[in-house]
Amino acid sequence: MTEYHNELLEDLDPEQRAVATSLYGPMCVLAGAGTGKTRAITYRIAHGVHSGVYDPRNVLAVTFTSRAAGEMRARLRDLGVGAVEAQTFHAAALFQLRFFWPNAIGGRVPEIKEYKLPFVSQAASQLGMPTDRVSLKDLAEEIEWSKVSLVSPDDYAARAITENRVNIADQSPADIARLISVYEEVKQERNVIDFEDVILILIGIMRDRPDITNRIRNRFKHFVVDEYQDVSPMQHRLLQLWLGDRRDLCVVGDVSQTIYSFTGAKSTYLSEFIKEFPQAQTVKLNRNYRSTPQIVDLANSTISYDQLNGAVHLKSMLPTGRPIDFSKYKDDGDEASNIAGKILSLKNEGRELSDIAILYRTNAQSVAFENALAQAGISYSLKGSEKFFNRREVREAMVALRAAARAEENLELPELVSNTLKGMGWRPDAPENLGAARERWESLHALLNLAEDMWTNRRAKIRDFVIELEERSQLHNVPTVNSVTLSSLHAAKGLEWPVVFLAGMSEGLMPISLATSPDKVSEERRLLYVGLTRAQEELYISYALGNGSRSNRKLSRFLESEWPEEVSASTMKRQRSKATKQSFSEEHPEDVALFEALKQWRQSVAEEIEKPAFVVLHDVTLMYIAVQKPRNLEELGRIKGIGRTKLTRYGFDILSVVNPNVIGGRR
Structure with a gap:
């Protein structure tokens, strides 16, 4: 093993290292919140590739959201294994369906409709069911549940009664079973398929065409599935077909974060993984690197009343923090x-x-x-x-950045991106007011922040940045906005x-x-x-x-x-106010009188504009003013909490309180 491999493993705790070094056979990782599960499985993939056990082209990492897939791909690139596929179940299935459709069915894949309501509305109307938006939403969700749960229209009524799914949109299970059948007929008439059909049709093709199934299995031989507690019967069936008789599967999840049962998710696939794969190795990640002990203790206590099989009791690895x-x-x-x-x-x-x-x-x-x-x-x-990438200024910025990439200017990425945005009218200082101008500034500033992160972490070039934005746009993986x-x-x-x-x-x-x-x-x-x-x-x-x-x-x-x-809200407020005053008076006894005078001024302004006092200026800002005693607008403007708008609106009034001799005070 090379020095690089050793460095990879040194970055992990003992349990994460156990995940990363177990490259063969089935593995179940029971990972609590904040325990570094994504780190563990990406390092596992990287270790497998760099040690020669995995061909990166044969690895498929599956996540449940486009954002998570984008994050995983970025981590894998940083670990030098960017050739590994990281996709959602749907994205991976869609790629395979489009590739094999001409051979299996002929022609092109029908148009995929992500939103069901128009087709549910038509089907409901034919059956005399309600077509108001609330009812249609409930009916559409029930159709989705039946499909991801692999429940056919013929079986729906019995299953719905068994699972207490009754009175959906005030309709009987038998009526909804008829609706599901008519909904499928409406789609056929319009030659469209829905979101769930992508996986269901691929399942049918793989079941009926062993030659296609073998080609897929030859392509992907090692699987990692994140958030396994959220797997539905439909997704589980597809995974079984991808695997065949092989057992090169690593799943990771947290039964305590099972919150999508109403959509068909089955946490039992995770908690009973050992029953499906008796030879599986199980690793628990319980070292929480995210939250303070106070937060972790409350989370543990809250969930302890109702723990599922396979739940993890967290242990915070951070120093003590603020009380909740x-x-x-x-x-x-x-x-x-x-x-x-x-x-x-x-x-x-x-x-x-x-x-x-x-x-x-x-x-x-x-x-x-x-x-x-x-x-x-x-x-x-x-x-x-x-959506961030649908905003006009973001689309325009991406066009300008593509042009900058073609120009190949010899500048560091943050400077090049900053210059490009300035060419669009963006400036480093944020507008004081909220509204469209501030939102536009925040969107463009988020692009610059991403560029700075990519430069710091991997010395990315403008071409890398443009590729990153294109990928994020497709996956709706939004940069951080302040x-x-x-x-x-x-x-x-x-x-x-x-x-x-x-x-x-x-x-x-x-x-x-x-x-x-x-x-x-x-x-x-x-x-x-x-x-x-x-x-x-x-x-x-x-x-x-x-x-x-x-x-x-x-x-x-x-x-x-x-x-x-x-404790009453008023008592709590008095206690907090008393504690704040006491702390301030102990540290700055000579400034207490001015602080109180500033509070009286603020209260009169608040009453005049009929808004809460903190909207005018916060206590902390008034304390800064009382201590620093600004002599003019320039000095006042440097104080934390005083922006351009506040300075223009209240500047002279504040100065007149600080120094009654200042000319121009209006109150």
């Missing part, structure tokens, strides 16, 4: 505005907005946070909104942030009121576990007593044993 912040608010608006205030404090302490996420159970909850953040002047990105992320808990899976706000943690939202069976409640608990383990350094958990009209909400049952002794 628990807060209760009077209503949703109060919760949102207070979270916005805390984010302003974090920003003033030097936190990047991209380090922060607000997570919630349902997409409808985002509205209150969008309003509160906008009112506070905080940039945010709504996960699942307009804004607070708003996301549902489901959409947050696989992501992480230094600071996480878990909001709306009340009964009816966590668990959701629709979770009426023990299995569904258990899945809600796992969803909370996913949310908790997204946080790296700071975790804020909150809920609201009401929605503005009624105050009858209760704390989530999942958090009752962990919630601190009940």
Whole structure:
């Protein structure tokens, strides 16, 4: 083994090294959140290739999201094994289907329709079923479940009753079985196929054409499957066909993060892997490198009530961190505005907005946070909104960068990208105001940040950068934008942030009121576990007593044993205010009077504009002003938390409080 191989293995902990060095036979990796599972399996592939055991062209790494596939490909490139295929199940199946379709069926692959609603609507209309958008969405999801679960229309009614999938869109199982059949007929008439058909048709071809199956098996001989707890019966069947009689399979997953059972995912494929592959080696990764001990302890405690077979008890490898912040608010608006205030404090302490996420159970909850953040002047990105690479400025930048790549200027990548963006009107300083101009700046700045990362990590050239952007565009793998992320808990899976706000943690939202069976409640608990383990350094958990009209909400049952002794919101606020004042008065006793005067000025402004006081200026900023005592606008503008807008709007007023002799004060 070469020195490079040894260096690869030295980067791993003992359990990760066991994964990386076991290159033969079936392997099951039970990997808890934040335990470096992607690192372990990519190093396993790299070790296999560099040691000559694997031909990189014969390895297929399968993930569940395009973003994860892109990340894995980038890691494999960095490890010198870029020839390895890393794809989602769907992408890998689609490539094979398109390649073999002319031989197996003839002609070209029909148009693939990712969205079912138009065809579900037509089928429902023919059967006299409701066609409102909510009903159609429920019916489409049930059609998807039947297909990924390999349930035929003839078998659907019996299976639906067995699995308690009843009253979908107020329709009987027999009616939905008829809908599934008519839906397939509608697609045939229009000569289209849907997302699930890509895998189902490939399964049929491989089952009926041994010659094609053998060609696929000769191409791919070693398999790695990530997030194996999310595998559906349809995907499992395809994997079986890819493997045949061979056992060169490594799967990795975490049963405690099984949150897609409602879509057909079966965590038993992971927890009972040893039954399917009796000779399999099992490795547990439990060293958490992501989160502080406080966060890990809470996650362990929360999931311990409902552990599945194969669950991993995490152990944090990080130093102790900040205590978890628990807060209760009077209503949703109060919760949102207070979270916005805390984010302003974090920003003033030097936190990047991209380090922060607000997570919630349902997409409808985002509205209150969008309003509160906008009112506070905080940039945010709504996960699942307009796709980054569809933005006009990003498309224009990619055209300009392709031209720069053809010019082959002899400049370092960050400088070349910066010059190109400046040619489009971008400037290094961000606009003060939110809105379209700020969003455009943030999008282009994200491209520059990516260029700087690629230059730092691998001295990438402009051609490498353009290729990276093209690949990310296809996979919707978005560069980091400096804004607070708003996301549902489901959409947050696989992501992480230094600071996480878990909001709306009340009964009816966590668990959701629709979770009426023990299995569904258990899945809600796992969803909370996913949310908790997204946080790296700071975790804020909150809920609201009401929605503005009624105050009858209760704390989530999942958090009752962990919630601190009940203290009223007003008492907590007074305690925090007292602690802040005490700390400031001890360190800067001579500046307390000025700080109080500045707070009085801020309160009068807040009342005048009818907005919360923190929207004007935060306490931390007022403390900086009281200590530094700026003598003019230039000095005031250098203080953290004073941007161009604040300086223009309040500059002379602040100076008049700091120094009553300043001419021009207006209050």
